[in-house]
Amino acid sequence: MSSIVSSITSFFDRLSISKKLAFWYGLSLFVMLSLFGYFLYESYHQSIHHNYDRHLRFEAEQLLPHINTSGDTLAIDLSGYSRNAALKSGVEYGTYVRLYNQNGQLIYRSPNFIDVDQPLETEIPNETEEYSFSSQWQDLPARTLFYPIHDSGGTFCGWLEVTGFEWTLHEELNRFRRYLLVLIAISVAFSILGGYWLSRRALTPVASINEAAKSITATDLDKRIPVNYQVKDELTDLAETFNMMLNRLQKGFEREKRFTSDAAHELMTPLSSMRSDAEIMLRKPRSKEEYQETIERMLKEVQKMSEMVHLLLQLSRVESVHRSKPEKVCISRITEAVADQHQESAQAKNISIQTQIDPDLQVRAHGAYIEEVINNLMENAVKYTPEGGQVKLQLQRSSGKAVIHLNDTGIGFEEETKKHLFERFYRANESEVQQQSGSGLGLPLVKAIIELYGGKIRAYSEGEGKGSTFVVELPLADGKEI
Missing domain, CATH: 3.30.565.10 (Histidine kinase-like ATPase, C-terminal domain)
Known part of the structure; x- marks a missing residue:
């Protein structure tokens, strides 16, 4: 696992800044769109369930007038019910109804349950409030609503269970999810391409700075990086910083060049004087006093050069003493x-x-x-x-x-x-x-x-x-x- 992570890290490090920016831009957009898509999908999912619950509640309310709660037991009479067709539809489209008393005993079930091979298994709610849930029945997604029944005095009498299939809604949800995924993929792809193009365009001045910097050598320090003062941004500041650094380097090189030239000139003067004295001494024999006088002059010149070299060394040490x-x-x-x-x-x-x-x-x-x-x-x-x-x-x-x-x-x-x-x-x-x-x-x-x-x-x-x-x-x- 660590080798895979190391390989990915190494590959990412080799990418150009433009590609890295495009990648991070695409990744950021992918995360944001994914979160937005998730919440949008969940909201749509809840809205569909809510609307289907309203449909089941409507079916239950249509059946309530046909339920008799005045006797000792619940009874239902659908002889005058105008929506019998809904109770007799095929498996995929029908509405399935069951009636339970307050003890959870089955009192009635709609005729379309006869054609069902797989029983609908549900649990009677413990509370006396409306309750709905989703399940798989007949290999199809189903939605069940338990509707509480009360008598005229408000006493709880039992439950009316209404179940319907919501496979069409699930197909709609799946279709919506596919649309979201395709939209996210296309958006991320375009964002990566657009981000790469924008980053390349934004970093064009960096390429110019790079080319200008490559062309500057120790022999032509008078060159400078072009600066567009009409655009005052970070890259302009970078170019100005480079130019200020080049100014300092140029001054330093010129100062050292002038220093070397001056040092050579100053050392040449006593050396020339000593050479002249030596040549004069060698032209013909001299007296002891003349030799002594000439040597003393030469010693003075040597002393002068020694002092100059000492000061030069001191200057050199001072310029590097910041290390201690x-x-x-x-x-x-x-x-x-x-x-x-x-x-x-x-x-x-x-x-x-x-x-x-x-x-x-x-x-x-x-x-x-x-x-x-x-x-x-x-x-x-x-x-x-x-x-x-x-x-x-x-x-x-x-x-x-x-x-x-x-x-x-x-x-x-x-x-x-x-x-x-x-x-x-x-x-x-x-x-x-x-x-x-x-x-x-x-x-x-x-x-x-x-x-x-x-x-x-x-x-x-x-x-x-x-x-x-x-x-x-x-x-x-x-x-x-x-």
């Missing part, structure tokens, strides 16, 4: 520790570092990445603040967030620079920036980390030489998952 679960970390302690680490480099330039840190603030993150963020911002602040300047670091609780404010009196930046500040490999054109070593990956890394944990970062400056302010917001832990 963040933990509660105390951002207050991390901020204090990073500020202390930069005191020495700040003192070397006579820069004052002021801190104002609210204690015990916790965020859900990875401690090493939060330290990377604060360290990068502090390093830039000290690097680009001239001697005798000031750096102010604040960490405060605000509206369920840990907010970092980092102000410096450094070189600042123009509004145009602000637009590109967090782009990879971007470095401002200001001479002070170009004089300092850097890869243009620090702030993009900071932004990626902050956004990873549901935070935001903003940068402000009133212009070149007027300092800058960086604001970082991170949701406080408060027992909630990120």
Whole structure:
């Protein structure tokens, strides 16, 4: 049995959506029509029985005036009865009458009982109310009505049993049932065909979406699925969702392509410099001092490339770190520790570092990445603040967030620079920036980390030489998952 069910399930799973919809539509209509047909048939069946009972009751009422209830026993005289023909008809059409007293003894039976081979077996009702039932008699469907007889004083005297054949009614019922079955079968067949046609027509946009999606490859992500905005339905929403996904994919591919190109370009510069130094060294013998100077320059270029590769690896790890679960970390302690680490480099330039840190603030993150963020911002602040300047670091609780404010009196930046500040490999054109070593990956890394944990970062400056302010917001832990 289980193998049969498994085979049916497997076959059904292989059907197309159009066929499945047509099947379920046909099945639903079949169930509804079957229930409707059943109740209609039963209602018609009851109506026919009710009408035939009225016929039997009429026959009984025609006989009542010929029944004598005044004596000690019941008696019936049909000498003046005008419907004797009904009592003498053949087996299939006759009306059969029997009279019982109150004790259930047979008093009279109509003459047509003589021609009957099979006796009509009935049970006298226990109650004194009208009673009817169906049975098989003479291999035909029969209907019997027990009609109570009362005298003029209302005393129960006996029963008048009237029986007739309802085979014509049963034929009519059978014919009605056949009509219903044929009608249901035709309706279900047409509903399946119509449902299949409608579902195919309704799913035509899905086929279009499918064909359009197949034609889109990694080399032509600029293609989009056509959307009919005049029809706003679920399929339109699906097409728009696909297009939005393609937009994100295209931006991601373009960003990675640009990133790869920029990374290759940035790495090519120190490599070219090192190659030039090496070629110059090999042209002729050099003094020890010249060799040492050239090697030191090459080491600086190697250090620059190492820092760039380190930041590239950090960016790559940040973009995949969502696979590991963040933990509660105390951002207050991390901020204090990073500020202390930069005191020495700040003192070397006579820069004052002021801190104002609210204690015990916790965020859900990875401690090493939060330290990377604060360290990068502090390093830039000290690097680009001239001697005798000031750096102010604040960490405060605000509206369920840990907010970092980092102000410096450094070189600042123009509004145009602000637009590109967090782009990879971007470095401002200001001479002070170009004089300092850097890869243009620090702030993009900071932004990626902050956004990873549901935070935001903003940068402000009133212009070149007027300092800058960086604001970082991170949701406080408060027992909630990120």
